[in-house]
Amino acid sequence: xxxxxxxxxxxRRRAVALTLTAxxxxxxxxxxxxxxxxxxxxxxxxxxxxxxxxMREGGQDLARLEVTDPAAQAAIRRxxxxxxxxxxxxxxGRIVFWSAAAAISIILCVLFLIPLMAERLTPLIxxxxxxxxxxxxxxxxxxxxxxxxxxxxxxxxxxxxxxxxLRQSQxxxxxxxxxxxxxxxxxxxxxxxxxxxxxKALLDEAESADELAxxxxxxxxxxxxxxxxxxxxxxxGTSYLFGLLFGDVTGGGAIVxxxxxxxxxxxxxxxxxxxxxxxxxxxxxxxxxxxPMALLLKRIEADRDEDKKADDGxxxxxxxxxxxxxxxxxRLKALEKLVPSQxxxxxxxxxxxxxxxxxxxxx
Amino acid sequence: MTASPSTNVPLISQPSSMSFSGRRGEFLxxxxxxxxxxxxxxxxxxxxxxxxxRRHLWAxxxxxxxxxxxxxxxxxxxxxxxxxxxxxxxxxIALFVLSFVLExxxxxxxxxxxxxxxxxxxxxxxxxRRYRASRTVFRGVRFWMKGSGWAxxxxxxxxxxxxxxxxxxxxxxxxxxxxxxRMRHTYFGNVQGDFSGTGWTLFKRGWWIWAxxxxxxxxxxxxxxHLADTYPEQKETxxxxxxxxxxxxxxxxxxxxxxxxxxxHIDGLRFGDVVVASKLRVGTCYGLFFKVLFSSIGYxxxxxxxxxIGSAVVGMFFQEVLADIQAGQWSASAVVITIMGAVxxxxxxxxFGVIQRYFFGRGLWAAIVTTTAVTxxxxxxxxxxxxxxxGVVGEGLADALDFNVGI
Numbered sequence: 001x002x003x004x005x006x007x008x009x010x011x012r013r014r015a016v017a018l019t020l021t022a023x024x025x026x027x028x029x030x031x032x033x034x035x036x037x038x039x040x041x042x043x044x045x046x047x048x049x050x051x052x053x054x055m056r057e058g059g060q061d062l063a064r065l066e067v068t069d070p071a072a073q074a075a076i077r078r079x080x081x082x083x084x085x086x087x088x089x090x091x092x093g094r095i096v097f098w099s100a101a102a103a104i105s106i107i108l109c110v111l112f113l114i115p116l117m118a119e120r121l122t123p124l125i126x127x128x129x130x131x132x133x134x135x136x137x138x139x140x141x142x143x144x145x146x147x148x149x150x151x152x153x154x155x156x157x158x159x160x161x162x163x164x165x166l167r168q169s170q171x172x173x174x175x176x177x178x179x180x181x182x183x184x185x186x187x188x189x190x191x192x193x194x195x196x197x198x199x200k201a202l203l204d205e206a207e208s209a210d211e212l213a214x215x216x217x218x219x220x221x222x223x224x225x226x227x228x229x230x231x232x233x234x235x236x237g238t239s240y241l242f243g244l245l246f247g248d249v250t251g252g253g254a255i256v257x258x259x260x261x262x263x264x265x266x267x268x269x270x271x272x273x274x275x276x277x278x279x280x281x282x283x284x285x286x287x288x289x290x291x292p293m294a295l296l297l298k299r300i301e302a303d304r305d306e307d308k309k310a311d312d313g314x315x316x317x318x319x320x321x322x323x324x325x326x327x328x329x330x331r332l333k334a335l336e337k338l339v340p341s342q343x344x345x346x347x348x349x350x351x352x353x354x355x356x357x358x359x360x361x362x363x
Numbered sequence: 364m365t366a367s368p369s370t371n372v373p374l375i376s377q378p379s380s381m382s383f384s385g386r387r388g389e390f391l392x393x394x395x396x397x398x399x400x401x402x403x404x405x406x407x408x409x410x411x412x413x414x415x416x417r418r419h420l421w422a423x424x425x426x427x428x429x430x431x432x433x434x435x436x437x438x439x440x441x442x443x444x445x446x447x448x449x450x451x452x453x454x455x456i457a458l459f460v461l462s463f464v465l466e467x468x469x470x471x472x473x474x475x476x477x478x479x480x481x482x483x484x485x486x487x488x489x490x491x492r493r494y495r496a497s498r499t500v501f502r503g504v505r506f507w508m509k510g511s512g513w514a515x516x517x518x519x520x521x522x523x524x525x526x527x528x529x530x531x532x533x534x535x536x537x538x539x540x541x542x543x544x545r546m547r548h549t550y551f552g553n554v555q556g557d558f559s560g561t562g563w564t565l566f567k568r569g570w571w572i573w574a575x576x577x578x579x580x581x582x583x584x585x586x587x588x589h590l591a592d593t594y595p596e597q598k599e600t601x602x603x604x605x606x607x608x609x610x611x612x613x614x615x616x617x618x619x620x621x622x623x624x625x626x627x628h629i630d631g632l633r634f635g636d637v638v639v640a641s642k643l644r645v646g647t648c649y650g651l652f653f654k655v656l657f658s659s660i661g662y663x664x665x666x667x668x669x670x671x672i673g674s675a676v677v678g679m680f681f682q683e684v685l686a687d688i689q690a691g692q693w694s695a696s697a698v699v700i701t702i703m704g705a706v707x708x709x710x711x712x713x714x715f716g717v718i719q720r721y722f723f724g725r726g727l728w729a730a731i732v733t734t735t736a737v738t739x740x741x742x743x744x745x746x747x748x749x750x751x752x753x754g755v756v757g758e759g760l761a762d763a764l765d766f767n768v769g770i
Contacts, residue, residue, distance in 0.1 A: 006503025011552060011746040013429075013502060046422035048384045048430050062503045062748065064432075090411060090437075092400065099404035136463045236459065 001072035003027075005034070008063035018065075018072065020079050025054075027065065037065075042080040052076060057085065110238050118233040122226050127174070127193075130229050134193020137232065141181075141191065148182035150200065155180070155359025158352040162209065165347055166217050169285040170278075174223060178216065180359050186300045190219040192228035200360050205300055209348040212356075213286075214279050214293025214335075221278030227271045276331055280338040287344020294332035378640070378736040383729040384430075385423035390725050391717075393419065398713040402706060409762075410440035420725065421499065424732050426740060434505075434752075435498035443494075443759030447487075450760070454479070483760055485516035489545070490757020496549055497753045502743070507750030510548030512757065518544060531573060536562030542628065551634050552746035560631025569623050576613055583609035618648035621727075629735055636742040642734040651730065655722045662714050670707065 001018040005027055016034065019026045025037040037056045045064065047053035052073045054065040067073050077083065142149075163178045175194040186201040196219045198212070206212040222228060283290040348356065397412030414437040421433035458479070493508040500506075522537035539562040546558035587605040591598045622645040629641035681700060 008503045009748050011502040011504045011743050011748075013744070046418045046432055048423045048425060049386075051430065053432070062500055062505060064500075064503045095408060095411065096400075096403050099407035102407070103405040133463055136465075240455070240459075 001067070001069060001075070003068075003072065004066045005029070006062075006064045006066075007034075008060040016065075018067070018076075020075055022079075025065075025076070025080065039080045040082055042076070042083065043085050044083040054080075054083075106241050110241055114234055114237040114241070117237065118230045121233055122230045125229060130226065131175070131193035133229065133232065134191045134195055137191050137228075138193075138195050141189070141197065145181055145183050150180040150182060150360035152355070152359045152361055154352075154355035155357075158348060158356040159359065161352060162213060162216065162347055162356070165286060166213065166220055166282055169282050172220065172224060176220065176223065182360060186303075188215050188219050190222035190228050192226070192232055194223050196220070196223065202296075202300070203357065203359070205303070206296055206357075208292060209346060209353045209356075210283070210288050211292040211296040213288065213347050214283060214290060215296065217279035217282040218275045218293065220282070221275035222271070224278065225271070225274060227275070230271075273334075276334065280335055284338050284340045286347065287340045287342060288347060289340065290338040291332060291335040294335045298329075298332065378738045379427040379740045381732050381735045381737060382425050382428075383423055383732040384425060385419055385725070385729070387725075390416070390419055391721060394717050394720055398717050399710075401713065402709050407441070410444065411437040413437075414440060416720070416724065417495075420728055424728075426501075426737050429502060432500040433498055434500055435494070435755075439494075439755045440758055440762070443755030443757070444762050445759070446756050447759030447762065450756075451483075482516050482520065485519040486512040487757045487760030489515040490754075491761045492545060492757070493753050494755050494758050497750065501551065504552040504746055504748045505750060505752070506549060506551050507753065508545075508549050510544065515541070515544060530577065534573075535565035535569065538562070538624075538628075539565060539631075542631070546632065550750055551743065553749045554635040554637075554743060554746045557633040558631045559633055560627050565624070565627045568627060569620065572616055572620055572623070576616060579609050579612050618652040619645055621652075622648040625731060629731065634743070635746075636739045638738040640736050640738070641731070642736070643731055644734070647730045647734075648727075651722050651726045654726070655718055658718050658722070659715060662718060666711055666714065670711075673707075 001020075003016050003018050005014040005016040006012075007014065014029055014034075017028045019028070020039075022039075024039060025042055026033065027035045027037070037054075037059065041057045041059070043055050043057050045053045045055050047066070050068060052067040054067070054076070055061075055063060067076060159178055159180065163176055166172075167176060176196065177194055178196045178198065180203055181197040181199050183199040184201050185199055186205055187199045188197065188202055189199075190196050196216065198216065198219075202215065203212065206215075279293060280290040283293075393415050394412070397408060397415060400408040401412070414433075414435060417435065418433045421431040424431050458477075489510070489512040493510075493512075496506040496508045498505075519541060522533065522541060525533040526537055539558070539560055542560065543558040546556040549556035583605050587601055590601050590605075594601070622643055625648075626641045626643050629639055629643070632639040677700065681696065
């Protein structure tokens, strides 16, 4: 039986003759014995169709024997019973099992461990750090919305008055920095460190100071309970872990992602309910009804549904805090229950409210 | 093996032709099955798939009937990926903290930090090449590489800057220089590799494409500005159409670039006295390009049809469930439908990956191999085995950083 032998030491092609015995495969070159491979140690390696490429397990690592004669191949296949090394066979089941185990462990971390970590870590971070982080996120948010903050002086001072009244009612000592941002999405967001943005579209939709004050109080509630920071920790951890799972460990600019997340997505149901509750307490303490805020949200939601019907499925960015739970009807009911024991004076004068509505007008 | 092991060696050796004997169906079957396996394994199967595809390609690539062998294993790739994670995880956290410090000053101030990852990516590609070379065996002797990944990364970055400042004019010299570094550090046993291609020859063959693409880019900007001034009311439409057209023209040039570059590249490869020459035709590259283009479009349409019908059916029978999902209520059937949606989406993406790898991976490989001729192959008879199988960190880094190194 003719074959070609490569000894693994040089690239020389050696024409050899093979003889098969019960126990070994003997290799002769020009009548001279070169090597004997025990049949149990002969293994098959990758080769094109029609070629049987062999190696010896435990022998010279790269020594190869190539057999092209079909009769010789058949004889070798008969004698060498361990051509396919069992330890090299692919065990798909095992791969699937361990991949699933890794994925489930990461998903469990995302669902339970990371929220727990965010919960525990948030109180440990000093307010000064939170403000610095908030500044970084703020820069991002401004970059996303091309940074147009409305600055008509009368409007700004009216907004400040409103904020101060809310602050005094509950004796809040965290720093608050409220601004109106030029945007077509009716939304409001609270960033870590006390910056609150009311988007212009929301302000346009508001029909009374109480409606806006409710929304603002709700966002202040997020600031007081440091929901933004908690969310940031949680979303960074989540994106990091998913990055590990899907092989992109760089996270692709995690801060950009995290900021976007903060803008685009909602807080947890509990955090929303707590913020609503906080808003209710603030408003009743000021002697104002708490439910107008929910009316405003309902109106925006109705607008959105109309838009959706109008251009069929072409959804505009759903304002995050509308897509949260409890859904608006439930929120309305909960807030309607909160009635002030004695009515207080309006939060803003007619003139101040008008000035605030026109905060984005440039003179 | 058809060539008989004769000893009648002609003194002046004829060029030996290379051939590719892998069957299309076999490759496609492996590719489709492997891609589907990636779904239940959350992508981890990619190491096994890549290894299988490489083994197939290597084993079916022949010079004078003698074929290569790929000795790498999937487990090695997996370990490389895990090592890369160990390197990158702390780095990532450090970058994250640093980026907050910098972002406080200005938005996107942290972007330069990602240059670190870009250096690592260059390092990774070099080390990945080293891994693949040392897992390539021909005639019982392995290829292997010397050279430092960091030194290579340093050169590559300098050349990247040169390319940037000359608007790509330096590209031929950059490519020639880097390939020379790679090839001179590549060995077959004790036979050192070399690269004889020069930047100048590549420039002569391709300068007009460079000039043309520059003209297309500049021209489209000028045209866009001019038209926007003339028809201000159509500005939005123009802004959408013109860059698209420019990209389309550049896309059409791409197969040409690929053909010119590949020929020049193969023509320059040397191993001792072994000389390699390529006859790759531009038409072949265009053929592959249009195959990818049209099969992607066809796949997209077919998928959209199937998806449309499927979702109509789902919509009819599972209306309540869909409403639940929209309202954020996670009933069991909502979870099932969501997972099904995710799987469908993954199949959609994987399909394009299959098309890409089938034509640009296997197709291009086969086209290059069958048009390549090797002269003085006999000079390798005296090659003596040397070098070691090198580590797999580079492949892991390249994989983790999503820096595609091909098949």
